[in-house]
Amino acid sequence: xPMELLKYGLRRGHRPYADxxxxxxxxxxxxxVIIGGGGHGLAAAYYLSHYHGITDIAVLEKGYLxxxxxxxxxxxxxxxxxxxxxxxxxxEGIGLYETMSQELGFxxxxxxxxxxxxxxxxxxxxxxxxxAEMGKHVGIRAEVVDxxxxxxxxxxxxxxxxGQHEVMGGLWHADGGTARHDAVAWGYAKRAxxxxxxxxxxxxxxxxxxxxxxxxxxxxxxxxxxxxQILQAAGGMNGHIAALAGLKLPIxxxxxxxxxxxxxxxxxxxxxxxxxxxxxxxxxxxGEIVIGGATDPYQLVSTRSSLxxxxxxxxxxxxxxxxxxxxxxLRQWAGITDVTPDFSPIMGASPLQNYWLDAGWGTYGFxxxxxxxxxxxxxxxxxxxxxxxxxxxxxxFERFELLNEMxxxxxxx
Amino acid sequence: xxVMVCPLNGPRNISEFQWLGPVQDAPEATGKNLxxxxxxxxxxxxxxxxxxxxxxxxxxxxxxxxxxxDEILRTWLNGADADKPEGEA
Numbered sequence: 334x335p336m337e338l339l340k341y342g343l344r345r346g347h348r349p350y351a352d353x354x355x356x357x358x359x360x361x362x363x364x365x366v367i368i369g370g371g372g373h374g375l376a377a378a379y380y381l382s383h384y385h386g387i388t389d390i391a392v393l394e395k396g397y398l399x400x401x402x403x404x405x406x407x408x409x410x411x412x413x414x415x416x417x418x419x420x421x422x423x424x425e426g427i428g429l430y431e432t433m434s435q436e437l438g439f440x441x442x443x444x445x446x447x448x449x450x451x452x453x454x455x456x457x458x459x460x461x462x463x464x465a466e467m468g469k470h471v472g473i474r475a476e477v478v479d480x481x482x483x484x485x486x487x488x489x490x491x492x493x494x495x496g497q498h499e500v501m502g503g504l505w506h507a508d509g510g511t512a513r514h515d516a517v518a519w520g521y522a523k524r525a526x527x528x529x530x531x532x533x534x535x536x537x538x539x540x541x542x543x544x545x546x547x548x549x550x551x552x553x554x555x556x557x558x559x560x561x562q563i564l565q566a567a568g569g570m571n572g573h574i575a576a577l578a579g580l581k582l583p584i585x586x587x588x589x590x591x592x593x594x595x596x597x598x599x600x601x602x603x604x605x606x607x608x609x610x611x612x613x614x615x616x617x618x619x620g621e622i623v624i625g626g627a628t629d630p631y632q633l634v635s636t637r638s639s640l641x642x643x644x645x646x647x648x649x650x651x652x653x654x655x656x657x658x659x660x661x662x663l664r665q666w667a668g669i670t671d672v673t674p675d676f677s678p679i680m681g682a683s684p685l686q687n688y689w690l691d692a693g694w695g696t697y698g699f700x701x702x703x704x705x706x707x708x709x710x711x712x713x714x715x716x717x718x719x720x721x722x723x724x725x726x727x728x729x730f731e732r733f734e735l736l737n738e739m740x741x742x743x744x745x746x
Numbered sequence: 747x748x749v750m751v752c753p754l755n756g757p758r759n760i761s762e763f764q765w766l767g768p769v770q771d772a773p774e775a776t777g778k779n780l781x782x783x784x785x786x787x788x789x790x791x792x793x794x795x796x797x798x799x800x801x802x803x804x805x806x807x808x809x810x811x812x813x814x815x816d817e818i819l820r821t822w823l824n825g826a827d828a829d830k831p832e833g834e835a
Contacts, residue, residue: 572789583785586813631765634791634813639748641761674785730785 352523353398356534359555363391363531365713366551366560368538368574369567370394371403372514372699373691375521375532376706377564377713379437382528384707385714390530391560392522393553395537395570399518402568405636405668406699407591407615407625409604411448411509413468413475415741418724419677420471422704425721427508429703439520441512442618448509448604449478449486451653453498457608460740461504474507487603491655498610498652509604511615517702541578546686548578562713564689566705569634569669571692580683582692583730584671587628588635589696590642592665594657596620605653612649621663624650628670628696636667670695677736680709680725681718689713690727697742748816752800753807753823766797769808793819 341347365381367374370392381387394400410430412423433441452458461477468475480492483503492500522532533555542550542557550557567574572584597620606613611627626646629639643665651658673679673693678701683690691709694701712718718726724736748760768788775783788794794813798821799806810819 573791581786583787585787585789632768632789632794632796632813633816634789635816637816641748731781 352519353532354526356536357531359391359533359536359553359558360531362559364389364561365564366390366558366562367392367564367566368551369401369565369570370398370522370532370534371401371566371568372399372518372521372702373566373568373694373705373709374564375399375518375525376702377566377691377710378525378530378532378706379521380707380710381714382525382530385710387714388529390525391558392525392530392532393536393538393551394532394534397534398522398532399515401570402668402670402694402698403514403518403702405589405591405666406514406696407613407623408511408514408699409448409509409606409613409615409625410443410511410700411506411604412473412700413448413450413464413504413506413509413741415464415467415738416677416724416736417467417471418721418736419738419741420468420473422721422725423700424471424473424508425707426701426704427510429707430510430512430700433512433517433520433703437520437524439516439523441516441520443510443512444618445508445510446603447486448506448606449483450504450506451483451490451605451607451609452501452503453493453607453609454501458502460608461502464504464741468506476505478503478505487601487605489600489656490605490653493652498607511604511617513618514699517699521702521706538574538577543579543685546684548685548688560687562687562689564691564709564713565683566691566709568694568698569671571671571690571694573634575683575690575692578683578685578688580685580688582679582690582727583674584679584693585632586634586669587631587672588633588637588642588667589625589628589670590638590646590665590667591623591625592643592646592662593617593621593623594660595663597622597660607649607653610649610652612646612653614650614653622650622657622660628672629667634669636669638665638667672696674730675735676738676742678705678725679727680705680722681712681727683727695742697738750798750809750818751821752803752805753821754805755800755803758800762801764799764801766799766806769795769797789813
């Protein structure tokens with residue numbers, strides 16, 4: 334049998350199996366053009382092509398497929414937010430993750446192992462009580478647990494009794510989980526491409542032609558194209574792409590840094606974070622401990638890393654699990670987040686009639702990949718923003734109807 | 747170690763400084779520019795002017811920094827001639 338396999342592999346004219354077709358020639362016009370070939374854009378292409386009968390789609394990606402924040406995030410999936418509109422939205426996202434592998438016929442390795450956020454202060458406990466009650470009100474699984482339950486859920490955690498960071502309790506979110514980020518993007522890309530959606534890698538948007546209140550042309554480094562509808566889902570570059578279309582979004586960029594350790598045998602079977610230490614830990618299916626935290630302390634449009642930030646991540650990780658002190662860091666990186674003033678995304682219409690926004694995803698975009706793709710596809714196909722997206726409209730800033738998620742996103746992810 | 751030049755104390759480790767955010771064009775929020783002033787902070791792919799504080803000496807000053815390269819171009823104390831660096835006529 335191995336001999337047969339070898340012969341098959343070495344056969345002349347053997348064509349390796351490809352999930353994603355090579356980038357085709359750019360045509361003159363598409364019904365829908367999606368700017369950004371990350372998880373959100375590819376999910377939108379999937380839902381448009383499979384649920385709304387729209388297959389004349391081009392996904393434009395400046396770099397390579399899902400190589401931006403889809404590749405750089407730390408894959409936490411949760412819905413224990415603070416405001417009911419957010420909780421409802423992310424709850425729908427988790428529901429889609431639960432069935433994603435079956436739906437796509439592509440193993441996204443979704444692991445619903447639960448998320449535990451630790452409190453080391455009375456203030457943190459107080460905010461957890463509010464979040465737990467809001468979660469119960471909307472109908473997700475979120476509960477405040479005491480120190481003893483923390484010990485049972487995660488026996489490895491350093492409780493630091495009487496110390497500087499004594500664990501006082503936590504917020505247990507049984508719905509929380511993680512999935513393989515590349516698989517999510519590739520699964521959507523593969524199924525969208527099967528229906529005819531074109532994925533154009535290394536195709537950078539350089540400008541727009543605008544007449545009246547419509548975008549008439551999209552200029553790229555590979556030529557100019559026209560589109561019926563346009564979806565902008567450009568991750569860290571959202572503010573800058575919108576500026577090319579003459580739109581001003583309330584977005585600022587901050588790097589978000591993360592790192593992984595060398596692989597260890599499985600020992601951590603939950604997602605662990607600490608709101609006081611601004612650190613979270615998760616063990617990947619490869620055994621690596623993924624360490625993430627808060628964004629950089631000042632604005633930057635760069636994926637550079639910095640030693641102080643990595644040291645802060647390591648310090649937090651060692652407070653939670655001192656036994657990691659001899660473990661080596663294997664890889665480290667950063668992504669560019671597009672942060673809004675209220676730490677909530679901007680989804681829906683823009684001042685331009687055929688230009689739709691899926692922006693402002695800051696540090697929380699990955700968990701929303703399926704639901705943002707699904708709901709933005711619905712928006713584009715019907716021309717109507719669904720109710721679940723209305724609280725995330727760009728106009729909320731003009732109306733002072735902010736959706737404040739600062740307390741729920743600053744460290745928890 | 748990233749170094750920032752405090753106008754009062756000279757070159758210091760960036761960890762001694764606190765970022766206070768971009769300098770806004772309009773000094774105060776009024777009816778007309780309220781939304782801009784509150785929610786649309788500058789985020790250019792280039793040089794930005796911002797407020798910083800040297801924490802141990804509580805020195806608040808201005809800096810120009812490149813948002814792509816993270817290069818700190820100049821720092822100065824904000825006085826009556828706020829838009830001019832020190833030593834410039």
